[in-house]
Structure formats: C-alpha cells, structure tokens
Amino acid sequence: MSTASRTAPAVLAAALLLAACGTQSVSPGGGAGGGPVRAEALCPSDFSRYGSPPSSEPSVRPSGTPTALPLPSAGGTAEDGVKITALYAWGPESGCAGVAYSADFKLTNQQTETATYTLTFGFLSASGGAVDNVERTVEAVGPGRTVKGTVVMGEPVGNAPEVTGIEVIKTRSVPEAEAPSTSGTCPKSGMHLYADQGDAAMGLRVVGLHLVNCGTRPLQLNGYPKLTIQDEDHHTVDGIRILQGTDQISTGLGGDSRPQPFVLRPGEAALAELAWRNTTQAGEPVNAPYVRVWATPAADPVMVAPELDLGTTGKLGVGPWRKDETHRDPASTTARP
Structure with a gap:
C-alpha cells in the first residue's frame, strides 16, 4: 500500500474530529457516563417561557460552553411528573454571563385537565445541602402532555459551595382556567x-x-x-x-x-x-x-x-x-x- 493511501484515512478522521469541535450540541445527561463533557450550547435564560411550542424564529441567544455534570441516577426517577434529565455547570469561561448552573427537565401532566405548574428546584452541594432554590413556572400543559424546560441558577454571592446535584423540592399545579395572574393579558373576568x-x-x-x-x-x-x-x-x-x-x-x-x-x-x-x-x-x-x-x-x-x-x-x-x-x-x- 502507498504512503498516500495509508495516511488518507487518518487525515480524514482528524478533519472530521476538528469539524465537530465547538458545534456539538449538549445531549441530556451527557456527563452521566464518562465524566464531565464540554460542548457548545445556547446560553440558558431566566426569561424563557417553558412549555411553549418551539419558535420557528432563529434564537438570538448567544452560545456558550457548559460542563455537563453527572446525575445521581442515569435514568432519573420522575417526582410528581417531573424528571431531571441533565445538569450543567457554567462559569465566566463559558461565555454565558450571569449563569452559574442549569438543569434540563421533563414535565408530564398526569391530570385530566390543562394545568399551570410552579416547580421548585434545589441545587445541591456535595454534602447534600442546598446552595440555592429556584422556582420555574410552566404554563398551559395539556393533560397527558410532556414538555421540556430548563431551570437556571444565577451566579451566587460570596463563597458558595460548588453544585454537584439537583432535586425537585416541590411541585404545585393549578387548572389553567383558574391560574392566578399579576399582570399581562387581562382575564375575561376583568x-x-x-x-x-x-x-x-x-x-x-x-x-x-x-x-x-x-x-x-x-x-x-x-x-x-x-x-x-x-x-x-x-x-x-x-x-x-x-x-x-x-x-x-x-x-x-x-x-x-x-x-x-x-x-x-x-x-x-x-x-x-x-x-x-x-x-x-x-x-x-x-x-x-x-x-x-x-x-x-x-x-x-x-x-x-x-x-x-x-x-x-x-x-x-x-x-x-x-x-x-x-x-x-x-x-x-x-x-x-
């Protein structure tokens, strides 16, 4: 075999590997098997309206490079219909300002009517203590429907311990027709x-x-x-x-x-x-x-x-x-x- 024919496959493999760097999407639970993984992903936002259908418009959020952290259980058990699917560490080097950690979750409405959910998540340290608790509202989830969302922990104040885990602390739901509101579109009741x-x-x-x-x-x-x-x-x-x-x-x-x-x-x-x-x-x-x-x-x-x-x-x-x-x-x- 000639030298050229022997080196071509190696060159091709290297080129494919380089092309993948910086463009890999973060898969849920990507760090659960072989340790922390860094890959490019859209910066998470506290202002995203989770549970809504995906927009056809291109995202204007910048991208960053989080580190996928292992979950306690690769499968993850659902707590009141909520399942944590991934946990990520962000930092100043990630390119996403104001974000320290985030987690992806799935929510399944196990009720018989459309409901709005308020979920409370606890970001945990290695000792199991709470580093921060964060609420996330998921609106108008139809009966039997499963939606995906992300919960974000901002940069902590002071010398907070590192986050190594997350849990669902509380799940609350109200019928969509009876959901409270503080502002926005005025309900039919006025x-x-x-x-x-x-x-x-x-x-x-x-x-x-x-x-x-x-x-x-x-x-x-x-x-x-x-x-x-x-x-x-x-x-x-x-x-x-x-x-x-x-x-x-x-x-x-x-x-x-x-x-x-x-x-x-x-x-x-x-x-x-x-x-x-x-x-x-x-x-x-x-x-x-x-x-x-x-x-x-x-x-x-x-x-x-x-x-x-x-x-x-x-x-x-x-x-x-x-x-x-x-x-x-x-x-x-x-x-x-």
Missing part, C-alpha cells in the same frame, strides 16, 4: 387576582390576596372573598373553620373591621388578608397548599397556593376587601411625551 409571599413570625402566618381591576368597567366590592381549601391532590379539606375577619387569629392585622362597600375603578387594586397560626397540639396537623378564591359571588374562581400549615388549630381567618391605596397602575405612571 380582574388580576394573586397571593403574595406572605409573612411569618412566631407561628403567625399572614398572606395577602391582591385584586386588580384590569378591565374597562368599575367593580363593586363589599364583603369577604369566598374560599375553599384543597390538599396536595386537590381534594377539598373539610373540618376547617373559615372565619370572617382576622381578629380571632391575631389583632392588629387590618382585617378585623367590618366590610365597607367601595368602587374599584380600572387600574385600582384591593387587598384582603388570610391569617392563621401554625400551632400544633393534640391531633393531626393540617397542611393544605391550595386555596380556591372567589373575589365576588359572581366571579370565576382563582386558585392560589399560600401553603397553609394550620397545625391543629382548625381555623383560617379572612379579612374583608379594602382598597389598596399603595397600588400604582403602571399605565397611569408611564411618562407621557
């Missing part, structure tokens, strides 16, 4: 309704229900929100007394006055408090994540997730609607030329 993060001190919990008139007509309010409580499986929780007013839970919360009628004009907002105590004595503690809320008797319900940990008290106080004077309508505060 109202945005949502719960805030609340406040907790010495066993006392207070969560605000916020109602914003995003429609074009005034809204008459007079009274209390109507509530039903649901457990993790969306079953109604019986045996809980829903009290009108929060004074039987704690005084001075602002929800102990009698309801007063008022008009909520477009752009204005109202507020009502939920209050309870996490006191545990004899009996079985009640933990119920979901509350179904009717802002008015004629309104459609909205489901929020204030994570009620009622202990053994068996009581939940709800204050009356009152105008939220601190709310500012973005449309009315925009500078005009």
Whole structure:
C-alpha cells in the first residue's frame, strides 16, 4: 500500500474530529457516563417561557460552553411528573454571563385537565445541602402532555459551595382556567387576582390576596372573598373553620373591621388578608397548599397556593376587601411625551 493511501484515512478522521469541535450540541445527561463533557450550547435564560411550542424564529441567544455534570441516577426517577434529565455547570469561561448552573427537565401532566405548574428546584452541594432554590413556572400543559424546560441558577454571592446535584423540592399545579395572574393579558373576568409571599413570625402566618381591576368597567366590592381549601391532590379539606375577619387569629392585622362597600375603578387594586397560626397540639396537623378564591359571588374562581400549615388549630381567618391605596397602575405612571 502507498504512503498516500495509508495516511488518507487518518487525515480524514482528524478533519472530521476538528469539524465537530465547538458545534456539538449538549445531549441530556451527557456527563452521566464518562465524566464531565464540554460542548457548545445556547446560553440558558431566566426569561424563557417553558412549555411553549418551539419558535420557528432563529434564537438570538448567544452560545456558550457548559460542563455537563453527572446525575445521581442515569435514568432519573420522575417526582410528581417531573424528571431531571441533565445538569450543567457554567462559569465566566463559558461565555454565558450571569449563569452559574442549569438543569434540563421533563414535565408530564398526569391530570385530566390543562394545568399551570410552579416547580421548585434545589441545587445541591456535595454534602447534600442546598446552595440555592429556584422556582420555574410552566404554563398551559395539556393533560397527558410532556414538555421540556430548563431551570437556571444565577451566579451566587460570596463563597458558595460548588453544585454537584439537583432535586425537585416541590411541585404545585393549578387548572389553567383558574391560574392566578399579576399582570399581562387581562382575564375575561376583568380582574388580576394573586397571593403574595406572605409573612411569618412566631407561628403567625399572614398572606395577602391582591385584586386588580384590569378591565374597562368599575367593580363593586363589599364583603369577604369566598374560599375553599384543597390538599396536595386537590381534594377539598373539610373540618376547617373559615372565619370572617382576622381578629380571632391575631389583632392588629387590618382585617378585623367590618366590610365597607367601595368602587374599584380600572387600574385600582384591593387587598384582603388570610391569617392563621401554625400551632400544633393534640391531633393531626393540617397542611393544605391550595386555596380556591372567589373575589365576588359572581366571579370565576382563582386558585392560589399560600401553603397553609394550620397545625391543629382548625381555623383560617379572612379579612374583608379594602382598597389598596399603595397600588400604582403602571399605565397611569408611564411618562407621557
């Protein structure tokens, strides 16, 4: 065999290998077998709307070179329909600013109706401790449908330990037709309704229900929100007394006055408090994540997730609607030329 014929295959193999460098896409779980792997991939974004169909438009995100980290289990078990499929380390050298780690996941809606999910992921250190917890919302997942998404951990502050693992901490879902909203497209009801993060001190919990008139007509309010409580499986929780007013839970919360009628004009907002105590004595503690809320008797319900940990008290106080004077309508505060 001539020298040329012997060297041609080697040259061709080297050329193919060089052509592949920097263009390989990162496959889920790529680091699970033979150790860390670096390959080019689109920089993950906190602002991507996961669960949506892929866009036909070319991506404008830059590319970077993450390191694929091994998962504890190559197969990965699904937790409430959520399965982690890959974990990546990013850094200053990756070319993606502001991203420290990311993970790919699959979500399967195991329910019988379209649902919006809020997923909480824990990025873990080698000792198993939490480095950071990150929430991701996945909207409008049809029954039986599986969607893919990515969760991103930003660059930590200080000397945080390296991330070596990830877990699904919590999965919450609400029917798409009853999903809360804070802004964006105004629902058919003409109202945005949502719960805030609340406040907790010495066993006392207070969560605000916020109602914003995003429609074009005034809204008459007079009274209390109507509530039903649901457990993790969306079953109604019986045996809980829903009290009108929060004074039987704690005084001075602002929800102990009698309801007063008022008009909520477009752009204005109202507020009502939920209050309870996490006191545990004899009996079985009640933990119920979901509350179904009717802002008015004629309104459609909205489901929020204030994570009620009622202990053994068996009581939940709800204050009356009152105008939220601190709310500012973005449309009315925009500078005009």
